[in-house]
Amino acid sequence: MTLHEDVQSTPRLPLDQDGGPVFSAPWEARVFAMTLKAHEAGMFKWNEWAETLGAELAKDGDGSGETLDYYDHWLNAFEKLLSAKNVAAANQLSELKEAWDEAARATPHGEPIILDRS
Incomplete structure (x- = not known):
């Protein structure tokens, strides 16, 4: 699988x-796919995404302390x-x-998670 050059140049991907991207959990692949779909839908330009992600990653400084995992950022x-x-909205x-x-x-292990919308 090859990704568009913009995606491949995403900071520290x-x-x-x-x-191809590497994921260690299904949610990581999902948020990755949602980001690509949002970009494709015109919600933001890729350079805006790269700048926002870069600023989030920069919060770790040199990486010598406690850090979030990449996909948390x-x-x-x-x-x-x-x-x-x-x-x-953030809320x-x-x-x-x-x-x-x-x-x-509330979901037993191995069962699908159902979000109650009521």
Whole structure:
């Protein structure tokens, strides 16, 4: 799998030997795909994304202390950009994240997580 040059040049993106992204959990692939779809839908330009992600990654400084994993930074940057572009308010994202966390805790291992929308 090869990615567009812009995506391959994303700051610190973990790539395999074929140039494809590397994920350690399904949610990482999902947030990656959502970001690409949002970009393709015209919600933001790729350089805006790279700058937002770069600023988020820079919070770790030289990496010598406690750090978030790469895709945690990716998710934080995606949420910031969605808020900045008025696609979703920060409180909406926070509430949705809490709802997913609650649903995940209430779901037996191996079962699909169902988000109750009532």
